[in-house]
Every structure is written in structure tokens, then in C-alpha cells.
Amino acid sequence: MIILERRPAPSRLWTWATPPLAVLMTMIAGGLLFAALGKDPLTAIRTIFWDPLFGPFAGFTRPQLLIKAAPLILIATGLAFGFRAGIWNIGAEGQYILGALTGAAVGLAFYPAESRLIFPLMVLAGALGGLVWAMIPALLRVRFGTNEILVSLMLVYVASNLLAWAALGPLRNPEGLGFPGSRNLRQWASSANLELIPGTGLHWGAVAALVAVCAAYGLFARHVFGFAVRLAGQSPRAAAFAGISPSHLVIGCMGLSGALAGMAGLFEVTGPAGQISIDFAVGYGFTAIIVAFLGRLHPLGILAAGLLMALTYIGGEMAQLQLGLPAAAIQLFQGMLLFFLLAMDVLTTYRLRLKGRPAPEPSSAAAEGAR
Amino acid sequence: MTEALLAVRGITKAYPGVVANSDVSFDISPASIHALLGENGAGKSTLVKAIYGLVRPDAGTMTLAGRPHAPASPREAREAGVAMVFQHFSLFDALSVAENIALGMENPPPLRDLSARIREVSQDYGLPLDPGRTVGDLSAGERQRVEIVRCLLQNPRLLIMDEPTSVLTPQEVAILFSTLRKLREGGTAILYISHKLEEIRALCEKATILRGGRVVATCDPRERSARQMAEMMVGGALRAPARAEVPVGEVVLAVERLSAPSPRLHGMPLRDVSFAVRAGEVLGIGGVAGNGQDELLLALSGEMRVAPGMVRLKGEDVGALSPSGRRMRGLLCAPEERNGHAAAADMTLTENAFMTARMRKGLTRGGGFVDWRGARAFATRIIETFDVRTPGPEVTARQLSGGNLQKFVIGREILQRPEVLVVNQPTWGGGCRCGGGDPAGAARSGRTGGRRRRRQPGSGRADGDQRPFRCPERGAAVPRPPRGGAERGGDRADAGWSARNGGRPCRLTVPPRPAPACSRSAPAGHGRGAGHDHP
Structure with missing residues (x-):
């Protein structure tokens, strides 16, 4: 036995x-x-894992890898802080939506002006939007002891309704013939988040994801904040004894993950998605939870897991198209x-x-x- | 001589960096109370864990009632007739006594039958226990009864008791002793681990003494004095540590009418506690465990904030400060529970050193980055100065024995040169060499102090870090039990307490009868250290 x-x-x-x-x-x-x-199982597995990178259409699918992985990695890196400390932000999807909304709204307020400052401003606004949305469960937990899992999750549905409202109302393209959805941010030079090197999929979001991974690695290994997060996750009483305030930790971790999710949303809406639309949210915020755990809540692990998850997305789509898999x-x-x-x-x-x-x-x- | 019930032959067990048991052999006769004595870290815990199936020895054999005894798990040990009452109770507060006992059984009978059995057994052995009561409402002594009855229901041939009296009032100790004697008459052998030599002299007929993992002596405690046994434990003549003449200075820590609710569900609220500690003196806090000592530590460390004016450090009101703020000002604490409170079990010693020393030792650089090299050096210094047995600072706290971790935790605070050091139960559990509760432990603490003094010829602030271990006590504040009633003899010095007093017999002043009002008092006898009386 x-x-x-x-x-x-x-x-x-x-x-x-x-x-x-x-x-x-x-x-x-x-x-x-x-x-x-x-x-045929072998064909299916090859279609999912091999063809996106080296198959006949690899030239088209390979850039997709970074495009899909970037938001996953960016969001999962932020989530890893909270998850390590035992603070469960399940609502990254909502913070991602809010980041896209606020960032796009701030940018569109300047339309059609052209300035190099608009895009950075939009990124900041996006981060702030995600941060504010994450502060709602954080402050409710600190102040009233509510459960951040439930509150952050429920706020996702509030966020997706806000998204629909914005796409149909205030952010709707005035020249869009009444169709829902905002102006195309990709086609406006000041806000377009295009590939930095053509054919690679490397847009600003991917750069931000790489920076976030490196910064998170440094924070965990060498910074007091990373230490506090690890200590609180392992032993809350020891953390309290060490003088780490649980409230500060909740606000710090939720704020960080919210800001990164918001940034991911902004990069998405200005790049691959191009506009605020009703179907803008495709679940990156939820998939990032899997990515965070698959990567062992470790920045480098998240980098690898994000790429792998993106691969199954692309390969999965290919398998649907080519093999007719449901x-x-x-x-x-x-x-x-x-x-x-x-x-x-x-x-x-x-x-x-x-x-x-x-x-x-x-x-x-x-x-x-x-x- | 009758054949031994349990024969232990050549048990050896090594942990990374330390040999816990080395070729240990001894016999326990049937129907006897056998004491297992030794300094902390002598290997007692490892040995009983081997007998109870929690630890697998590297070498050696055991024979229980003529059969080989090599339990792979506590369950196998229980099946063989070995039961153990741990120092820490494993009970669910929210469940009833009977439910708790049922949870520990392989095939629990219906609760009604079990309750009847519990009543029967508890009455037979003079341990009154209501099976329907919720454990959360029981006193520490009653909880121990639950654990004992749980063991007795298995009809054990050998009952192991690990430091059973540390949580008991004197009356409860008397009840426990008569129970143990009854058990012995009924044919059960008892392996009794304690630091309290007088208890062992009163109760046991044989004692095995461990030192450094080896059996150094076997004796009849009734024929030996406590001093002789203590000398066998430390392996040398005891010399009473000389009290350093330290001038007693200003009041550094003043606690005034401290009242606060307990942050824990079944905790004990603090009610009107007042005392003052001067520079250069040691103040003991006596009392049966669970009467507010933990809460007092939380209130002093800053994990629990208190109302203005209740806690003052050098005249400054620190009641609203965080643990970090208090640490910066020199108020350092070493909590009772090492793993999970004083230290994080799965973090390395370096990380654990950084945990509380980051500010006073300047272990962070600009921008909040950690100076890991400095932290490692500090951890290494703790390990060297306090003789922590470990392969190095990159070992996790979990891998240290209780006593070694305690040395590390206390050393970490002492090396930060506190203005005031608050220590809760420094000799608790596996304990450490700076304690012991008896002359043995105290001698060690004197030695450690002496060595440190040579290394650091400090004066003034510099030797503030040694003060707590070599200064005379000036007084003792004694929390009273919550329900009144309990009496304590002045001779019953708590283990941790006397160690903090450099080993002298404690002058523990206890009011003859607790007043019905919830007051805490400091003794009036020692004018300088005493706080205020609130009769």
C-alpha cells in the first residue's frame, strides 16, 4: 500500500x-x-503546443504570444504579492476593466490633440483607476472586516456593467454611426500602443510586464515590503510582532495588484483591443489567478506560466479552427x-x-x- | 527486581548540527513513576517522542512488556499501550469535552456511551469532569484533565507526561499527584518530565538524568537533594551566581492601571495592572499560566494598543505606538510562543534575525532595501554568542529544537541592547540553557552572562543588554486568577520566574487571598521595585 x-x-x-x-x-x-x-490526440497536442511557435502559420501566431502573455504576466505579478500575504484579490478582472475605462476616458478627453504626453498620462490614469477600484475591497476589509474575496469578485460585475454603460454612453464614438464602442485608440497616434519592433508583438504592455517581473523579483528578494509580504503570509502573528501592520499590508498589496491590473487594461485597450467595447473584457483578470499559482507566486515562475498560458490560448484557438475541437x-x-x-x-x-x-x-x- | 515494562537500549537520534540522543538506555518498571530529568536541550523531548512514535530513532531498540517497540506513528504507540499528555493541549475550544475526546479516537462509541465512560473514568481517578461542557470555558487545569482522561480511556500501560504542572494551580497539582499515584497503584507506569525537582522528589521513585543527549545518572530522587540532582543535570558543582552590584536607576517602564480586553476569543482581559521597573532591576511576573501574562506581553510589545497613559517608557507615553515604534525606543519583547510568534517557522534564521532587528541594527538601506549581508552577520553573531546549535544562519527556524530557537529569539533581543526587555516564559517548553527554573538553569545563565561580560566590557548602556539576567529582583507583580479562589504558596516559584532572577529563590509575594475585586498588585515589601497597591 x-x-x-x-x-x-x-x-x-x-x-x-x-x-x-x-x-x-x-x-x-x-x-x-x-x-x-x-x-488524433498527438495532432491536437501538437496543434496547441507546437504549431503556434513553429507551425506553418507561426509568423502570424508568434507575436500573439507576447500580446496575450503580457496582460496575464502583468496582472499575475501584482496578484502574487497579495496571494503571498494571504490577501485574496479575486477581482483583478474588474480592476483591469476600470483601468481601461479611466485610461481611455482621460485620453479621449484630449482628442484629437496630438502630444507625446498623452499616452503616459493615460497609463497613469489606468493604473490609478485599477488602484481605486481595488481600494474598495481593501478599505472595506481594513475598516469593517469584510471579506475581500467576495467584495472584489462582486465588483467585477459592477465593473462590467460600467464598461457596457461607458461603451454605449459617455465614451461612445460620436462618429461611430451609433454603434456601441469608443473611438479607435489604435488609430490615434497619441494613444496608439503599437508594436515597438514589428512582427514581435512587443508593445508597451509587454515591456511593462517585464519591468514588473524584475521589480517584483527585487522587491521579494531585497526589499522590506517583500519581506513583510512573505512574513505575513507565513505567520501573521509573527508579522504583527515584527511591527508589520496588517492594514497597511492589505492596502499595499491590493493597491499594487489593482494598479498593475489597471495598467494591463490600458495597454490592452490602446493596443490589441483598440477601443472600449462591450466585449472588451475576455477574462485576463481571472486567468491571471491561474498564472500566478502556476508560477508559484514567484515573478520568474509567473513569466514562464504567463507565456505557457498564452500558448494554450493561441493553440486552443488554432485547434478549434483546424481540428474543429469545441x-x-x-x-x-x-x-x-x-x-x-x-x-x-x-x-x-x-x-x-x-x-x-x-x-x-x-x-x-x-x-x-x-x- | 521485576522485569522492566519499557526497556530502552542505545537510542540515538541526530538532527542537523546536533545529536539529540546518544546511546540512551534506561528501564521503566511497571507501576512506577519514573522521572526524566535534564537541562533544556538535553534530549528529553526527542526521547519521549521516540517512545510515542513521533520521531524515528537512528539507532537503538525499545522493548515494551517483552515485545519489540518501534512505533512508526503515535497511533501504533497508542495501540501498544503508550499514551502521552503533551504540554500543549490539542483541543478544540468550540467543542464539548466528549466531542473533543471522540475526535481523538479511532472508533468512537456513541457520544452518550462515551460521556458515561468519561464520567466513570474521571470519577475513578479523582478528576471531576463534565463531558458536556465546552472546552473553551474550561480552565487550564480542567483542559489538562480532558487530555488525561482521553489517555486513560485507552487503558495505557505507560503514560508519558510532559511538564504537566506548568499550567496548574497548587490545588490542581495536588489533585494531579493523587491521580498519578492512583494510576500507579492500578499498575500503570508513568514517565514524568519536569523541571521542578521538588515535585520529582515528592512523586517519583526513580529518575533518569540526561545531559547532552546521554544518560549521565540514574538515581532515587527521594534519597537525593534537589541540589544534588541539579548538579548531575549540569555536570558540575553549582555555584550560586554572584549578583552583580548594579546601581538601580530611574523608572524606565511604568505600567499604570492597565486595563484592556483580550484580543483572543477565550483570552483573559487585563484589569487594573500597575507596576514599575527601574533601570538595572528585574521584575518578575508570577502566576499560573493563562491569567493575562500573554495579554500583558501584547500590551507591552505594541501588538495590542492601549489607552493613553497606561504604558510609559522613560516617561514617554508609548501606549499608542506600534511594535516598531516601541522597539525603536528600546522596549523589546520575547513572546512565549517561539514558532509562529517570536519567529516564523519556515523562514531562515537570517530572516528571523532581520524580523525584529531591522531598525535597531540598521539592517535596511536607503529606499527600504534589506541589507541581507548585515542580517546574516547579525544572525551569526546571535548563534555564536548564545551557543545556538545549528549548522548556520540559513537554516529555517523550524529545524531548530525548541530550546535552541529560544536561545536564538532571546539572543536576538538581548543583542539589540534593550532599555527594557520583556520576556514571557523564557524556560517554557524545551527551554534553553539560560533557564531551567531550578539552580541548574540559573547556573547556566550566570555562565552565559559571565562570558558575555568578558566579551563586551561595557558600561552604562552597553551592559543594558545583560541586565535582565544578572540583576537582583526587586519585586514581583502577580496576576490573580480570574475567578478568585486559587491560593498560591510563596514557595512555589514558577520556573521561568526564578531564572529571570538569576537563580536566587524568589521572593514572590502573594496576597493571602485574592480579593473579589479584580485587582493586580505588586508586593509592598520592596519599596523600590514595587508598583502600587490596589487592594
Whole structure:
């Protein structure tokens, strides 16, 4: 009989080995799923994971990788702070919408003026919009002890209604023949967030995502704020004893994740999406939660996870087009990834042991204790 | 001589950087109360954990009633007839006594039958217990009864008790002792771990003494004096630590009519506590655990803010300051619970050193960036100065034994040169070498102090960091139990308390009968250290 035995300390090896293993398991289980749907599993897996990068249409799909990954990475990096500290901002999608709305609104207020200052101003406004939206659950929690999970999640629905209202009302393109949706921000030089190097997909959002990853890495490794976040997540009482105010931490983490989500929204609305429209929100804010955990709440892990998640999005679309796989099967496939990751996580804190055999000595695990 | 119930032969267990048990052998006779003695860090906890199946020894064998005993889990140990009452209770406050006991059983009988059994067993052994009561409403002594009854329901052949009296009032201790004697008459062997040598002399017929993980002596405690046993524990003649003549200075910490609700659900509110501590003196806070000591520490450390004027440091009102603000001004604390409060278990010692020392040791650079090199150097200095047994500063706090972590935590605060150091239960649990509650521990603390003095020929502020361990006590404030009633003898010095007093017998002044009003008082006898009386 196989039994689970608690490790003396969480295994560092398994912490980093489980995500690739989870991807592998997803491929296997997904392959079985696709086979059950009557498709060739190998072709399906190749279409999802290989073709977007190296397939016949790679020239078209490769830039999409950065375009899709950038908002995921930017949002997930912000979320990682809160998640590490035990502050659960589930409403990044709403902050993403609000960032796009406020940023676009500030920019459109200057239309049709042309200035190099407009785009930076829009980015700031977008960050501020996301931050303010995230402050609502943060302040409610600090002041009244409400649950930030519920409040931030419910505010997503408020945000999507605001989005619809803005697209139909105040931000509607006056020259749009009555169709819902704002002016096209891509076609206005002052606000256009175009590719910096043609054919790569590298727009300002991707640059911001890379900067955010590096900054987050520095904050976690070397800054008092990152230390406070890690300490509070591990041991709230020790954090209180160390003089870290839980309220400040809630406001700091929610504010940071909200601001980054807002920025992601702004980069999206000025770039790939191009305009405020009713269907602007496509769930980046929710997918980023998966990305954050898939990346182990570690900035570099999030970078890799964001790229992987973007790949399954692009590959999933290709599989729908080329193989006729239903969209639900692709969503199921993505969901499996998180499912397997969580299941494999057992191995970081537990090890499998055949009953009757003595456990290996924990000395190697103990040596892994270094930060 | 009868055959041993439990025969331990050559048990060895090593942790990274420290050998907890080295070739330990001893016998426990059936129907006896056997004491396990030793300084903190001597390996007592590891040994009993091996017997109870929580730790797997590297080498050695055990025989229980003629059969090999090598439990892989506490469940196997329980099946073999070994039960253990831990120092820390594992009870759910919100559940009833019977529900709590049922939760710990493999196949619990219907609650009604179980309640009847609980009543029966608790009456047989003189441990009155109502199975229907909610655990959250019970006193510490009653909670311990729940744990004991839970063990007795298994009809154990060997009952291990780890420091059972630290949470009990003297009356409860008397009840516990008569229960243990009854158990012995019924044929159960008891392995009794305690620091309180007088208790062991009164209760046990045999004692095994551990030092540095080895058995150094076996004796009959009834025939030895406490001093002799203490000397066996430390392995040398005891010398009473000389009290340094430190001039007593101004009042540095003044607590005045401190009242505050407990932040915890089943905590104890502070009611009208007043005392004052002068520079160069040690003030002991006595009392049975759970009578507001934790809350007092929270109120002093700043984790709990209090109303203006209640806590003053050098005349400055610090009641509204955060823990960081108080630390900056020199009010440092070492809480009772090490893992999870004083230290974060999964963080390295470097990170744990940074945790409270970041401001006083200037471990942050411009822009709030951490000086990890400085933090590592500080952690290394704590490890060296306080003899923390660990491979290095990059080990997580969880990997240290309780005593070693305690040395680290106390050392971390002392090396920051506090104006006032508040320590809650420094010898609690596995304890540390700077404590022990008996002359043994105190001797160690004297030694540590001496070594530190040589290394740091400080004067004035510089030796402020040693003060707490070598200054005479001037008085003691004693929280009273909440429900009145309990009496304490002045001779019952709490372990942690006497260590803080440099090992001298404590002059613990206790009012003869607690007044019905909830007042806390400091003794009137010592004019200088005493606070105010509120009869």
C-alpha cells in the first residue's frame, strides 16, 4: 500500500518540478479527452503546443504570444504579492476593466490633440483607476472586516456593467454611426500602443510586464515590503510582532495588484483591443489567478506560466479552427492544468512511501532549507 | 527486581548540527513513576517522542512488556499501550469535552456511551469532569484533565507526561499527584518530565538524568537533594551566581492601571495592572499560566494598543505606538510562543534575525532595501554568542529544537541592547540553557552572562543588554486568577520566574487571598521595585 507521509520541510525540488509535471499530465489527460472526441490526440497536442511557435502559420501566431502573455504576466505579478500575504484579490478582472475605462476616458478627453504626453498620462490614469477600484475591497476589509474575496469578485460585475454603460454612453464614438464602442485608440497616434519592433508583438504592455517581473523579483528578494509580504503570509502573528501592520499590508498589496491590473487594461485597450467595447473584457483578470499559482507566486515562475498560458490560448484557438475541437474542450484543457498543479502540490509537502518501508532520512531535505 | 515494562537500549537520534540522543538506555518498571530529568536541550523531548512514535530513532531498540517497540506513528504507540499528555493541549475550544475526546479516537462509541465512560473514568481517578461542557470555558487545569482522561480511556500501560504542572494551580497539582499515584497503584507506569525537582522528589521513585543527549545518572530522587540532582543535570558543582552590584536607576517602564480586553476569543482581559521597573532591576511576573501574562506581553510589545497613559517608557507615553515604534525606543519583547510568534517557522534564521532587528541594527538601506549581508552577520553573531546549535544562519527556524530557537529569539533581543526587555516564559517548553527554573538553569545563565561580560566590557548602556539576567529582583507583580479562589504558596516559584532572577529563590509575594475585586498588585515589601497597591 502506498501511504502519504509529511515531509519535515516542503521540498524545494518538488516545488519547481510540479509545474512541468502538471503540464505533462495535462497533455496526457487532454490527449485522452481529445481522443474521446474522435480527434488524433498527438495532432491536437501538437496543434496547441507546437504549431503556434513553429507551425506553418507561426509568423502570424508568434507575436500573439507576447500580446496575450503580457496582460496575464502583468496582472499575475501584482496578484502574487497579495496571494503571498494571504490577501485574496479575486477581482483583478474588474480592476483591469476600470483601468481601461479611466485610461481611455482621460485620453479621449484630449482628442484629437496630438502630444507625446498623452499616452503616459493615460497609463497613469489606468493604473490609478485599477488602484481605486481595488481600494474598495481593501478599505472595506481594513475598516469593517469584510471579506475581500467576495467584495472584489462582486465588483467585477459592477465593473462590467460600467464598461457596457461607458461603451454605449459617455465614451461612445460620436462618429461611430451609433454603434456601441469608443473611438479607435489604435488609430490615434497619441494613444496608439503599437508594436515597438514589428512582427514581435512587443508593445508597451509587454515591456511593462517585464519591468514588473524584475521589480517584483527585487522587491521579494531585497526589499522590506517583500519581506513583510512573505512574513505575513507565513505567520501573521509573527508579522504583527515584527511591527508589520496588517492594514497597511492589505492596502499595499491590493493597491499594487489593482494598479498593475489597471495598467494591463490600458495597454490592452490602446493596443490589441483598440477601443472600449462591450466585449472588451475576455477574462485576463481571472486567468491571471491561474498564472500566478502556476508560477508559484514567484515573478520568474509567473513569466514562464504567463507565456505557457498564452500558448494554450493561441493553440486552443488554432485547434478549434483546424481540428474543429469545441471551445469547451479547450477550456477544460486549461482548467486541467490548474487542477493537476494543485493535485501535484501534495508532493511538495508530502512524499509517497510504500507501507512497511522505512522513510529515507530527512537530512537532504534539511539541507534544502536555505532561502 | 521485576522485569522492566519499557526497556530502552542505545537510542540515538541526530538532527542537523546536533545529536539529540546518544546511546540512551534506561528501564521503566511497571507501576512506577519514573522521572526524566535534564537541562533544556538535553534530549528529553526527542526521547519521549521516540517512545510515542513521533520521531524515528537512528539507532537503538525499545522493548515494551517483552515485545519489540518501534512505533512508526503515535497511533501504533497508542495501540501498544503508550499514551502521552503533551504540554500543549490539542483541543478544540468550540467543542464539548466528549466531542473533543471522540475526535481523538479511532472508533468512537456513541457520544452518550462515551460521556458515561468519561464520567466513570474521571470519577475513578479523582478528576471531576463534565463531558458536556465546552472546552473553551474550561480552565487550564480542567483542559489538562480532558487530555488525561482521553489517555486513560485507552487503558495505557505507560503514560508519558510532559511538564504537566506548568499550567496548574497548587490545588490542581495536588489533585494531579493523587491521580498519578492512583494510576500507579492500578499498575500503570508513568514517565514524568519536569523541571521542578521538588515535585520529582515528592512523586517519583526513580529518575533518569540526561545531559547532552546521554544518560549521565540514574538515581532515587527521594534519597537525593534537589541540589544534588541539579548538579548531575549540569555536570558540575553549582555555584550560586554572584549578583552583580548594579546601581538601580530611574523608572524606565511604568505600567499604570492597565486595563484592556483580550484580543483572543477565550483570552483573559487585563484589569487594573500597575507596576514599575527601574533601570538595572528585574521584575518578575508570577502566576499560573493563562491569567493575562500573554495579554500583558501584547500590551507591552505594541501588538495590542492601549489607552493613553497606561504604558510609559522613560516617561514617554508609548501606549499608542506600534511594535516598531516601541522597539525603536528600546522596549523589546520575547513572546512565549517561539514558532509562529517570536519567529516564523519556515523562514531562515537570517530572516528571523532581520524580523525584529531591522531598525535597531540598521539592517535596511536607503529606499527600504534589506541589507541581507548585515542580517546574516547579525544572525551569526546571535548563534555564536548564545551557543545556538545549528549548522548556520540559513537554516529555517523550524529545524531548530525548541530550546535552541529560544536561545536564538532571546539572543536576538538581548543583542539589540534593550532599555527594557520583556520576556514571557523564557524556560517554557524545551527551554534553553539560560533557564531551567531550578539552580541548574540559573547556573547556566550566570555562565552565559559571565562570558558575555568578558566579551563586551561595557558600561552604562552597553551592559543594558545583560541586565535582565544578572540583576537582583526587586519585586514581583502577580496576576490573580480570574475567578478568585486559587491560593498560591510563596514557595512555589514558577520556573521561568526564578531564572529571570538569576537563580536566587524568589521572593514572590502573594496576597493571602485574592480579593473579589479584580485587582493586580505588586508586593509592598520592596519599596523600590514595587508598583502600587490596589487592594
